[in-house]
Amino acid sequence: MPVDAAVRAQEAARDLGLRRLNPGQEAAAVLVLSSSDRVVNVQGGAGRGKSAALAPIVAIAKAEGRTVIGVAVASRTAAQLGRDTGADTSTIARFLARHTRVIDGTARPAQVARVKAELAGAVIIVEEASQVGTRDMERIVRLSNIVDAARLVQTGDIRQLGAIDAGKPFEASQQAGHATAHVTENLRSRSGQMKAITAALDRKDTGSVFALLKSDTVEVPGTHVTSTVAARWAALPREERDATLLLTGGRAMRTEANLAVQAELKATGEIAGTGTPFTVLDRVNATREGARQMRAYQPGHIVEVRTDLPAQGLVRGDRGVVTGIEGDRVRLTMAAGGDKLLRPARLAKNLDRDAVSIYASKQVELHRGDRIRWTDNDPDRGLDNGVMARVEEVGRGRLVVSSRDDGIVREIHSGDRMAERLDLAYAINVHVAQGVTTEHGIVALRSSERKLLTERSFLVALTRVADRVALVLDEGRKVERGIARNAGDKTSALDVAGRGQAPGAIRLPEARSPLDRALDHYAHLFLAAERMREEGGRLSPAETRDLAAAAAAIDRVRPHAAEDLRIVLDRSPDPARGLEQAAPGALRQVWAEEGRARTDPRTYADRFVADWRAASDDRGKAETWRSEDRAERRLERLEDRMMRQPALEKALDARMPEQQLRMEGPGMGGSGRDRDQGMEL
Template sequence: MITLASVGSASSAAEYLCQDNYYTADQTQDASAWFGKGADALGLTGKVEEAAFAAVLDGKLPDGSVIAGKDGVHRPGVDLTFSASKSVSLVAMLGGDKRLVEALKESVTATLRWTEKNVVEARVWDAAQGRQVPERSGNLIAATFLHDVNRNGEPQLHIHAVVANATMASDGKWHAVRNDELYRAQHVLSAIHNAELRSRVEALGYETVPARNAIDGAFEIKGVTREAVEAFSTRRAEILAELAKEDRGSARERELAALSTRRGKELEPDAARQVAAWKETARAIGFDPSRLIESAMARSAGQQTVWSRVVEGMRGIGERGIAIACAMGLTPRDGDPLVPERLGRLEPKAFAAAQAVASAARELGEREAAFSRNDLIRTALERQGPVTVDMIEARIDLLQERGLLVGSGPADRDRMLTTEQALAMETKVIALAQAGKDSVQPIADKDGIVARLQEQARAIGLRRLNTGQEQAGVAILTSRDRVHLVQGGAGVGKSAALAPVAAIAREEGRQVVALSHVGRIAREFGEKTASPASTVDAFLARYARIIDGSASADKVVVVRAELSGALVMVDEASQIGTDRLARLIALANEMDVSKLVLAGDIKQLPAIEAGKPFAQLQQQDLGQSQITENLRAQTPQMVAINRALEQGDVSEAFAVLKPATTEVASGKIPDAAAAMWANLPREERDNTILLAAGRAMRSAGNAAAQEALIQRGEVGERGVTLEVLDRVTITREGARQLKGYQDGRVVAIETNLRAQGFARGERGTVIGIKDGKVELVMPDGEIRRFDPDRLPRNLKHDAVTIFEPKQISLHEGDRIRWTAKDAERGLLNGDIAHVARIDGDTITVKGSDGQLHDLPRGDPMLERLDLAYAINVHVAQGMTARDGIIMMSERERMLNTSASFLVAVTRIAENATLVTDNPSRVERQVESRTGEKSSAIETARENGHALPSPTETKDRELALERTPERSEPGRGSSGPDLSRDRDYDFGM
């Protein structure tokens, strides 16, 4: 693991870090050292002396150069702390295997060498641009210090690498370091360090296993028990306890918690007493690392590693490569577009690197069409094979040379990468949409169509259609293009505009279908347009065999009769990803749908899956309508906010919100917002929503609001405790890795896995990981083993779903929402309901339609609900409320995007209130992060890559279709499990 922290004082840092190591005096030799080409240029070598180190941190370099700080204030530098895993520290320090200390030092050196080459930047003057621009300098000045205990006096090997704020640029002058890229690269540096250290630990004869929370490829030495790790981890327990107080845990928050709980170092420690205490603790728990060390040394002497044993007895290169990849949790297959080499062409470790890169690209590609080179490196190294960053980068470079990865070369790491498949898919969507131009008969004649639209609007009970709504209706009904796009901001009445269109289509004898991405919005859209409604997933699943070409000729005739000439309307189309939209347009073309209307807003939240096809299609020569007049905003405040956001002026929107902004102490946002909400008169409260960006804030807001209502006596004081299931957000490729299977999580099987002995619908609870397999305890108490790397590839649905159990208290009167659907009872994912009564083991719930549902203990829907006083913006999109209280924290910086802020604010018709811990910083975060999805086409263009022609796209599509899907008997690729909707919650 690597943590980053700014150095506050040059003199204090020098005095603190240059002291000898504290407890293991026999390791103080070479405990400090200078590193870097910048240090070499200044003659800084060998042991770090305090005076020289303090001067460098103060910006005074040995050659007489002085680094001037902004406004006369010089930043000393950044402390990168490289920590070994606890098991490595225990074996090294309690067992005395000093080889591990050297392994740590070498891994830090390797990581710093990569950092120096790829990350360190300066700002230099560019005369052509007339401004300072970033430049990768390729040199740094760093001082490294080996320490071996944490603040609680426990074994913890770590190295402080203090990167001084000085680097030489191309102009031959010393400049301050631009730290932006260094902080952005924290996770990839951590992954590189873990991979380098793991490879050295394994070379010493040890076996390693992924850590319980294997972020950035964290690992432990196999054989060091969890009890031993926890016995010497009281410092970690203190930090976690501090984080648990407010349900948080980002990297920055861990850093703050560490600072708030840290103790001072003992100035003159008694090393002998401390080591004796360690050994007593080890004896008490029965931990003796001597056998581990003896076995490791024996293997090392015989030049054996865990990987050499994996391929023992195998003669063929291909066979050995497959064995190593499988041991990494990967499943090689023929026809992988990112591993086109014939089996046996790559030596085993190169084959492992190729499979790691391919797996990483698949995982990243499920959510984004393009991704950074550093993210690809990090994700590939998380596979924890016998690979290091040099091997991964060599593979990425090769794929780029062959055009299988599209992007710039290694010298330009700021550019994004994409895959040939993603590029082909985006090109395919555009080609499919353009194929429908001038290809259908209009639904209605132009003569009198405006009057018909307004007449239908009156009959439905709508206000008179405005110009934008009217023009959209005319274009949809009278054009000869199959695909029509309707772009409009939140609250402009897009779905209302489609209601009279649907009515006229029915008058003309056309079937009308209303679709959206989740059941609740689809149902509401269907009610507005008086049309049969469905989710996009359910619709695609119904016609899956038509889309993939496997339907019988008779079935094709039946479906064409159903859909030919139909009007298919999709609401919130911006939330439909590239793959789903491609299938939807292909079906419309094949079955001669008269009109496929895609209505949405490119400024609101995009699709969870990869791509932004709704935005891309708006750049094409296709039928399009714009609806701009806001109908939702009812007060001067909301009119001004909506106007500012429509113009992209985030600063002005926050300025308008300022009088209604309440600033509270860090961590107090949920309590303050809930109290504000609970103190409203009941009628106002019922028309006011609490909005959060993410899961943690939403959960805290729900708990605070419930407690406030209990104290007011407005919900029952006595409650019942339920264990509910929160869906863990994970990609299909990520589900094939062990890191998602943490103890206590519930794994639901979504497809038949007969080779592993699991059937669709079964589920178990994770109790551990053994030999690369997940151990599950089933409801009947049986313990079974599940192998994630054997999950089928290329499914259009999840092979498994992972849930995090959590406890909630439910009281009579509580407001809840469903997190899954029960079609038979009409309970839809995202729908709001209320607890009508609790009678013994039965909870009676009143649905949004007023119907009562008795849920006895054991009813599966009792696990798939949550409190709904606070909701997050993904659930809120498509909703309207009179008033709203928005909770935003600077701690949730990755969630504070302009898209999520726009969705939150534009749900509100009359009065918006913002509760935050830092208004100015939150505003900057929202301004700097759009939340926009990446695009393969845009990435290709930025890198000067030619786009594939329609013929090439078709050829690639056919090649992908010929790739066998590793689905098992009993479950085809007919689509998702329709017993539930997607329950995406990207609050994390």
């Protein structure tokens, strides 16, 4: 009963020395303890006390003899969840790798029985669930069903940064109406200013946030942003520095700020003028799909093979430097000697781990007293990606550091793989910061980093801070407008359906059918042809034949199939990204919906008008000739449809008898702008 669950949760919280659960926390505990659903959601913004709500649940489950396992994308996040709740923890990658055969149905009966004995009736908690992609979440759900877990709890905040991998299942689960508890009381913010800022962020009121921060905002020329941030931080008393985090939008500004802080500390004599140089690896590819793209490989990049690739003559542990690009192949000069060729497009799509990792090398100089962070995991030594440490000693082929989390001192010798998996950490970028808490913060923003100025990243940056935050930026109004105009929402597979279409129910990934592959093949060829036209190129005869053959292949499924797919792709603001992030089967779903719309003249006509308006608006708002050219080609394809389909023109006339659609375009006796005016209803 819910009343019993509430009483048990409050008693467990008291026994743990926690304060009384607030209504939102209690509701979350009751949902997890008493729901009849296996999968439940706990939604709450940063600093709302989600972990405090989970701690009594963990205690109750353990008292009942249940296994409780917490998983997260980042090992640092998983470890923090364990400290906060008492759950055993793992990264999602390690958790899924351990149970791969059970999930895939290839495990022996004895292994299945062993895993069921371990996890039957278990409580599995997915922390920062907004960062988990569809494929990984589906595999966690599948395992939970196989072992008959008592509960799978997804907890996080859909307003924060989303998954790097395809999909946004946590958000989709909530939209589909799955059981969700909302934890809303702000427990992190201590100062009146931060409470007001967080409330404004909850309302998505960017203007009020900047107004509240006006007295703590410094505006400087763009080239001075990072040096100003560094000087402000270095001027703080040492104990206050330790409680103050520097936050940047992107990696480039992060590097600039770290070097600027070192320069300030050298100037005051706090660190030596000359340090010990280290060559470290800076990750280039963020996704597995990114490693399949040729553009990820540049001369000088370092490629590490993370799994055996027998078809390409590579094994796990191989490492090489990119020394050439030869068509669809990358030439690697191997550390062990000799050259090998890698074909990125042939890397498997369905691996649950990276096939290869791509890095750029860079130089950092370390001194005694520097703040660093690890950029990879070493589970054997308890070194977690993102965890910070202080350099205690450096030189003579050794590096001695103390963890800022637990104070443990560790020694890294020359040749140790972790000696090149580190970076300076006076400043961190927002993507690294999600899940971090700090007393004070200084946020550096630059108006030129337009893609990084989003509501989501701004929210993550500010909600790291409990007490006091300052902004350093170049052009305040531009920065504010950039954030207000860019929500930073991720394009999911269903978003490819375009404007105005209601989202369907959340679907789990399924095996790729021949039709899925045919649609995907044509979509990629079509978009490649569009990119070539944007760059002023022309398709070769062979490429033209391939495109026509791919269109004919899906046209054999039903009439106008290729055209319907082009319509779907034209609706997407970023079709290439949408394809990259689409879950298996999603493209087929929206393509099939377009085919159904074609059978209803009224619906088809309404969609045509909406598509024309959208393309016309995009052309009018275009800021580059490339985007204007793309909008023009969309309009030309719409015009061509009108000319080839008398039934469509008839339906349009029937829908709008008082406003005949005038098609006055190139070759039709009028200008393109006249044509637009005729279509503006």
